[in-house]
Amino acid sequence: MDAFADKVCDLWQPGDIVMVHDYALMLLPQMLRTRLPHIHLTFSLHASCPSHIPPGTNMRLLSKVLQGAFGSDLLTFQAFMHSNQFLGWCAQEAPAWTPHQDFLLGRVADSCFVHPMAIDxxxxxxxxxxxxxxxxxxxxxxxxxxxxxxxxxxxxxxxxxxxxxxxxxxxxxxxxxxxxxxxxxxxxxxxxxxxxxxxxxxxxxxxxxxxxxxxxxxxxxxxxxxxxxxxxxxxxxxxxxxxxxxxxxxxxxxxxxxxxxxxxxxxxxxxxxxxxxxxxxxxxxxxxxxxxxxxxxxxxxxxxxxxxxxxxxxxxxxxxxxxxxxxxxxxxxxxxxMIPTVEEWVGSITARLVDRVLQCRFANPVP
Incomplete structure (x- = not known):
């Protein structure tokens, strides 16, 4: 993840939108947000979230992975079921996170959208x-x-x-x-x-x-x-x-x-x-x-x-x-x-991101 973060930071320019894809890079959004607080960032999970925690799961590591996605402005999923499962996992871990960070499940839910993948x-x-x-x-x-x-x-x-x-x-x-x-x-x-x-x-x-x-x-x-x-x-x-x-x-x-x-x-x-x-x-x-x-x-x-x-x-x-x-x-x-094209997928995500950024700015106006 450090190697990915280093490369993104080298290439990033103010105003750029960074799109991170799938569970293998789930830690990356939070790392990028820490290094570049004003970055515009989306994360898309193309796999499903398990509806239950498998026996023997290391909850400390799982918690860290889940929190990694929170650095993004938008989180997109393949289906509503996947979004609900992700939020369910977050709700289960919320009591452990709250003392350490300003975590609000409602705010995360507002950032979740369903955007199935697209091809050219x-x-x-x-x-x-x-x-x-x-x-x-x-x-x-x-x-x-x-x-x-x-x-x-x-x-x-x-x-x-x-x-x-x-x-x-x-x-x-x-x-x-x-x-x-x-x-x-x-x-x-x-x-x-x-x-x-x-x-x-x-x-x-x-x-x-x-x-x-x-x-x-x-x-x-x-x-x-x-x-x-x-x-x-x-x-x-x-x-x-x-x-x-x-x-x-x-x-x-x-x-x-x-x-x-x-x-x-x-x-x-x-x-x-x-x-x-x-x-x-x-x-x-x-x-x-x-x-x-x-x-x-x-x-x-x-x-x-x-x-x-x-x-x-x-x-x-x-x-x-x-x-x-x-x-x-x-x-x-x-x-x-009707299979969405890559252009339609990116355009939809970008429109959502712009709306999200504008809502945040109006809600917290700069003096």
Whole structure:
């Protein structure tokens, strides 16, 4: 934290707005406020706050971390539940803090707002629908042309989640025989492409070659993905599951929604994922529930149907192509998804900050 604080202090100029992100830097706002009392500062927590204190928690360190966020003018959260949980933790610790500092829970609550994360939607769309991505996407569909494609997107550090999904894939064919022999699971346990070390040497084989060469219904890819491969997987999949894991998988979930032009596919996510509060059209599963994951995948595969003639457009109920579709494939179009852009997110935060600063100045006018 000292290193981050040193760098910010070197770069900061009066009037600058500093935005601090997520729990790993939760101590930084208070440190910056101590060094630069007049700094304009926001802190955004993109993870959830536990609703209870786990056994064995060091309360002294926890208290210090929580207080670190108080140095910011604004605190933003992914969902109202997360904001309430954070305030609940603060209220529990307030009696211990009061003798040492001027702590008012109401003042902290007034600084808390809900602003779900945003992505650069225009760039995602331009890359995801580029010719290079389309070629990889076509190759994936060609390699598994007679099967539905399920993509499981997690990271190598979450082996437990990978095992759960693999077991659920087996249960899918047991619980729902109609999918037996008609689905393939692509388990991507890779660092997200944006963490890729461009200087690192990789295999000359492509994603499609590696997956197609494996003689199994469950195929595993552990190498680092290219950006084009990342978007091709999201476009080609009939069902995509994002088990709870960090390292940009929230962004991957938002990417998935932008990669579905037909709007008829739904991502499968863990109930513990913050994405559930941002994406209204998700299919949830209980973490660690094998049968629950299998049922969620069945629902997602059902939603993946897209008529080649009418493309599931409203008013096309009598389409002759759709008349012979299996009853498990719902024929309805989902509402367009509105994902805030980075510019909109920053603009909203900045407007809130200006209002907050002005309120403080009017409440405490300078003589």
């Amino acid at each position: 939607a225009s760039r995602v769309l331009s890359v995801a629908w580029s010719e290079d991505v389309s070629q990889i996407c076509d190759s994936l569909k060609s390699a598994f042309e007679d099967k539905k494609i399920i993509v499981s997107y997690t990271t190598a550090s979450f082996n437990e989640e990978t095992v759960y999904v693999a077991q659920a894939f087996n249960r899918l064919e047991t619980l729902f025989p109609r999918w037996r022999g008609k689905v393939v699971l692509l388990q991507i346990t890779s660092l997200p492409w944006l963490y890729r070390d461009e200087g690192a040497s990789g295999s000359d084989e492509t994603l499609v070659q590696i997956l197609a060469a494996q003689n199994s219904r469950k195929k595993l890819f552990k190498q680092q993905l290219l950006e084009t491969e990342h978007y091709a997987l999201l476009r080609a999949s009939d069902a995509t599951i994002f088990p709870f894991a960090p390292e940009a998988l929230i962004k991957a979930g938002l990417d998935f929604m932008l990669c579905q032009r037909g709007g008829n596919k739904r991502p499968v996510i863990s109930e513990a994922s913050p994405l559930r509060f941002q994406l209204p059209r998700v299919i949830l599963f209980p973490r660690g529930d094998i049968d629950g994951i299998a049922r969620a995948l069945d629902r997602a595969l059902g939603f993946s149907f897209e008529c080649p003639r009418c493309h599931n457009q409203p008013g096309a109920r009598d389409c002759p192509e759709c008349s012979g579709r299996p009853p498990m494939t719902p024929h309805r179009v989902l509402e367009p998804l």
